[in-house]
Amino acid sequence: xxxxxxxxxxxxxxxxxxxxxxxxxxxxxxxxxxxxxxxxxxxxxxxxxxxxxxxxxxxxxxxxxxxxxxxxxxxxxxxxxxxxxxxxxxxxxxxxxxxxxxxxxxxxxxxxxxxxxxxxxxxxxxxxxxxxxxxxxxxxxxxxxxxxxxxxxxxxxxxxxxxxxxxxxxxxxxxxxxxxxxxxxxxxxxxxxxxxxxxxxxxxxxxxxxxxxxxxxxxxxxxxxxxxxxxxxxxxxxxxxxxxxxxxxxxxxxxxxxxxxxxxxxxxxxxxxxxxxxxxxxxxxxxxxxxxxxxxxxxxxxxxxxxxxxxxxxxxxxxxxxxxxxxxxxxxxxxxxxxxxxxxxxxxxxxxxxxxxxxxxxxxxxxxxxxxxxxxxxxxxxxxxxxxxxxxxxxxxxxxxxxxxxxxxxxxxxxxxxxxxxxxxxxxxxxxxxxxxxxxxxxxxxxxxxxxxxxxxxxxxxxxxxxxxxxxxxxxxxxxxxxxxxxxxxxxxxxxxxxxxxxxxxxxxxxxxxxxxxxxxxxxxxxxxxxxxxxxxxxxxxxxxxxxxxxxxxxxxxxxxxxxxxxxxxxxxxxxxxxxxxxxxxxxxxxxxxxxxxxxxxxxxxxxxxxxxxxxxxxxxxxxxxxxxxxxxxxxxxxxxxxxxxxxxxxxxxxxxxxxxxxxxxxxxxxxxxxxxxxxxxxxxxxxxxx
Numbered sequence: 001x002x003x004x005x006x007x008x009x010x011x012x013x014x015x016x017x018x019x020x021x022x023x024x025x026x027x028x029x030x031x032x033x034x035x036x037x038x039x040x041x042x043x044x045x046x047x048x049x050x051x052x053x054x055x056x057x058x059x060x061x062x063x064x065x066x067x068x069x070x071x072x073x074x075x076x077x078x079x080x081x082x083x084x085x086x087x088x089x090x091x092x093x094x095x096x097x098x099x100x101x102x103x104x105x106x107x108x109x110x111x112x113x114x115x116x117x118x119x120x121x122x123x124x125x126x127x128x129x130x131x132x133x134x135x136x137x138x139x140x141x142x143x144x145x146x147x148x149x150x151x152x153x154x155x156x157x158x159x160x161x162x163x164x165x166x167x168x169x170x171x172x173x174x175x176x177x178x179x180x181x182x183x184x185x186x187x188x189x190x191x192x193x194x195x196x197x198x199x200x201x202x203x204x205x206x207x208x209x210x211x212x213x214x215x216x217x218x219x220x221x222x223x224x225x226x227x228x229x230x231x232x233x234x235x236x237x238x239x240x241x242x243x244x245x246x247x248x249x250x251x252x253x254x255x256x257x258x259x260x261x262x263x264x265x266x267x268x269x270x271x272x273x274x275x276x277x278x279x280x281x282x283x284x285x286x287x288x289x290x291x292x293x294x295x296x297x298x299x300x301x302x303x304x305x306x307x308x309x310x311x312x313x314x315x316x317x318x319x320x321x322x323x324x325x326x327x328x329x330x331x332x333x334x335x336x337x338x339x340x341x342x343x344x345x346x347x348x349x350x351x352x353x354x355x356x357x358x359x360x361x362x363x364x365x366x367x368x369x370x371x372x373x374x375x376x377x378x379x380x381x382x383x384x385x386x387x388x389x390x391x392x393x394x395x396x397x398x399x400x401x402x403x404x405x406x407x408x409x410x411x412x413x414x415x416x417x418x419x420x421x422x423x424x425x426x427x428x429x430x431x432x433x434x435x436x437x438x439x440x441x442x443x444x445x446x447x448x449x450x451x452x453x454x455x456x457x458x459x460x461x462x463x464x465x466x467x468x469x470x471x472x473x474x475x476x477x478x479x480x481x482x483x484x485x486x487x488x489x490x491x492x493x494x495x496x497x498x499x500x501x502x503x504x505x506x507x508x509x510x511x512x513x514x515x516x517x518x519x520x521x522x523x524x525x526x527x528x529x530x531x532x533x534x535x536x537x538x539x540x541x542x543x544x545x546x547x548x549x550x551x552x553x554x555x556x557x558x559x560x561x562x563x564x565x566x567x568x569x570x571x572x573x574x575x576x577x578x579x580x581x582x583x584x585x586x587x588x589x590x591x592x593x594x595x596x597x598x599x600x601x602x603x604x605x606x607x608x609x610x611x612x613x614x615x616x617x618x619x620x621x622x623x624x625x626x627x628x629x630x631x632x633x634x635x636x637x638x639x640x641x642x643x644x645x646x647x648x649x650x651x652x653x654x655x656x657x658x659x660x661x662x663x664x665x666x667x668x669x670x671x672x673x674x675x676x677x678x679x680x681x682x683x684x685x686x687x688x689x690x691x
Contacts, residue, residue: 071123077095194586227246315358382400489518595611637656
């Protein structure tokens with residue numbers, strides 16, 4: 001990044017590719033300064049990072065707000081700054097508006113730019129913040145936008161379109177990041193793909209409402225921006241108070257979209273508390289799709305027996321264990337073990353599972369409450385609501401106002417009591433509805449609700465230092481770079497169909513490393529799509545993440561149990577590499593197939609999947625390239641059979657399936673010819689260095 005501080009205006013002159021030798025700063029300023037056009041300001045425009053109307057900037061501003069209709073237009077001046085290493089902290093002040101802004105820019109060693117700001121009201125009257133958007137300049141050669149859309153069980157599907165004149169926006173107004181949330185908004189050159197081209201990405205580090213913009217003005221100036229989306233009157237600063245503005249994460253790559261992912265993954269993995277820096281990711285089995293609400297100790301024991309035989313390391317008891325929870329119309333808010341289902345509490349089943357060498361996990365949905373619950377009957381005022389209205393039910397539930405001290409202490413106290421009584425290593429924390437009419441004492445409260453869940457998770461981890469938390473929100477509706485700092489895993493989607501998961505996992509991984517993404521083998525007959533898939537396809541799909549099982553494994557036949565056991569052993573053998581290596585998504589020429597994998601950081605090995613989604617366009621599949629290995633080294637390449645056999649449509653297999661030795665250069669440029677697979681089948685390819 002290149003900043004300019006001139007006449008008390010802080011500007012960003014450049015953000016992008018690393019430039020080792022920049023040249024004279026004054027000459028750089030001269031090189032990028034625009035001419036003065038007809039029907040324009042008399043001098044070149046310098047709006048600074050605040051993009052202010054008072055400085056003749058006519059695009060979207062950084063700060064919008066007012067003080068009772070006054071101070072609606074600001075003119076901040078740079079009054080101080082400090083620069084140490086890769087961090088710049090600037091102090092900006094507007095004397096007339098009586099506002100002070102501290103903004104920091106920190107460039108990590110992994111190439112991630114973190115921007116945070118604090119706005120303080122220095123005046124004698126309240127100041128209403130309408131919106132604060134962080135902005136970064138875009139190079140003129142950025143020509144397209146890539147972002148993500150979705151719905152329940154269909155999260156994070158890409159949409160790519162041209163940058164056009166005006167403001168292109170994506171907004172989230174449901175109080176959580178949501179199924180339709182774009183985990184990153186990416187500006188690109190027209191030729192950018194996975195392996196090449198430039199990309200500029202911006203993400204909110206926040207789990208509440210948000211907005212992402214790309215703006216192109218009439219003069220051709222392009223910018224990318226993101227910020228918290230505030231409801232009317234949500235942030236009103238009393239004199240002397242501050243708004244800790246949710247931050248953003250910016251990312252640049254000149255090696256394509258995989259370059260962006262490498263930066264994101266490296267940055268997250270460098271955190272001391274990153275899950276893989278604590279321990280390997282345990283193979284997890286969740287019983288939800290096995291039993292749903294039909295909890296029974298003997299049934300759970302039989303599943304545990306089968307899980308132990310397979311090699312499962314963690315078993316999770318999902319929804320249905322607590323007071324009156326026989327269906328989804330009652331019980332939320334009453335986090336006590338239901339004696340009608342578990343007359344001896346959970347101690348017996350936890351001991352049974354632990355004695356088999358398996359950890360125990362438990363499901364909660366602490367931000368929600370059913371009207372049919374002891375909590376709601378006692379405290380109907382503890383819901384997010386406006387005036388005397390009760391918001392419409394969504395999955396038979398209302399949103400508990402955890403910014404209310406009483407509600408917060410209730411949830412914290414009951415969850416803490418369960419975690420203190422039993423040996424629980426892990427909780428799956430769900431959030432099954434959006435927030436509407438989300439008020440607290442007459443004021444919009446989505447910001448406070450979001451801050452409260454961060455605080456709650458941090459406190460649970462403080463009290464239970466070894467506890468791991470999975471973020472689940474009706475599947476993948478709260479996967480973002482804000483909550484990533486207080487959770488250890490994301491439930492990527494409620495959809496366990498392996499074909500649907502191919503796209504969902506592919507694009508969630510644009511920002512989140514695979515070891516944080518729950519990827520499970522679902523049932524033979526998918527519960528969300530009714531499709532039937534080979535166990536090999538389901539197993540290959542699940543191994544590229546934090547692997548697990550979401551299937552009643554007591555129903556697996558003998559052959560399937562053997563495959564599951566081999567698959568579990570393969571996952572344990574390869575997870576160190578899968579959860580530390582570089583993710584690669586090949587720009588495969590056949591749109592009917594995906595080719596992707598992970599290459600070890602030392603290039604000693606790789607594991608790739610070739611996935612046939614639909615029928616080939618020609619008789620023979622396009623060559624499968626295996627890039628990223630040492631071009632001078634020799635690798636043994638073979639198909640991994642431990643995941644079962646795919647269904648194929650051919651008389652004979654290509655001979656290389658039995659094993660060949662090729663250089664890294666040959667694998668990257670020539671590749672291997674895949675077999676002719678039936679649609680919705682896959683093979684797993686390993687490459688191991690032999691010299």
